[in-house]
Amino acid sequence: MDSAPLKGGRGSATMVQKCKLCSRENSIDILSQTIKPYNAEDSEQFKTIVEFECRGLEPVDFQPQAGFAAEGAESGTPFNDINLLEKDWNDYDEKTKESVGIYEVTHKFVKC
Known part of the structure; x- marks a missing residue:
């Protein structure tokens, strides 16, 4: 950053x-x-x-974009440079032979 x-x-x-x-x-x-x-x-x-x-x-809004990363929960397969601009992402995990994804990204800000 x-x-x-x-x-x-x-x-x-x-x-x-x-x-x-x-x-x-x-x-x-x-x-x-x-x-x-x-x-x-x-x-x-x-x-x-x-x-x-x-x-x-x-801050009043969050616009996720590129640069996120994930790891297959069961396989440990790395998924790099995930783009969440449309608040959804999916791919295929070859190790588990299953579809993986991130869906309906939401957020909220909490004042401390």
């Missing part, structure tokens, strides 16, 4: 945006130490997979 410097040498953040009206600098930083996998056992339930530090901005 790339980070951008904050004004005045106050560190950096994953996303920095300047308000066009007041010129205030706002930021969202992905707290990389909080990133957790979402496993088959977590299926059909919400689980915290990442935390953000938000200053002046608040």
Whole structure:
């Protein structure tokens, strides 16, 4: 994850945006130490997979795209560079001779 410097040498953040009206600098930083996998056992339930530090901005939507990875639950087959832009993905696991997939990706943000 790339980070951008904050004004005045106050560190950096994953996303920095300047308000066009007041010129205030706002930021969202992905707290990389909080990133957790979402496993088959977590299926059909919400689980915290990442935390953000938000200053002046608040996330309201999540658009998954490319770069996700999965592993066959029974076979251990790696599936890399999964694109979830359409919130669904499927493939075929040669080891188990079964179709595998990720379906109906949903999300919610919880304020701490």
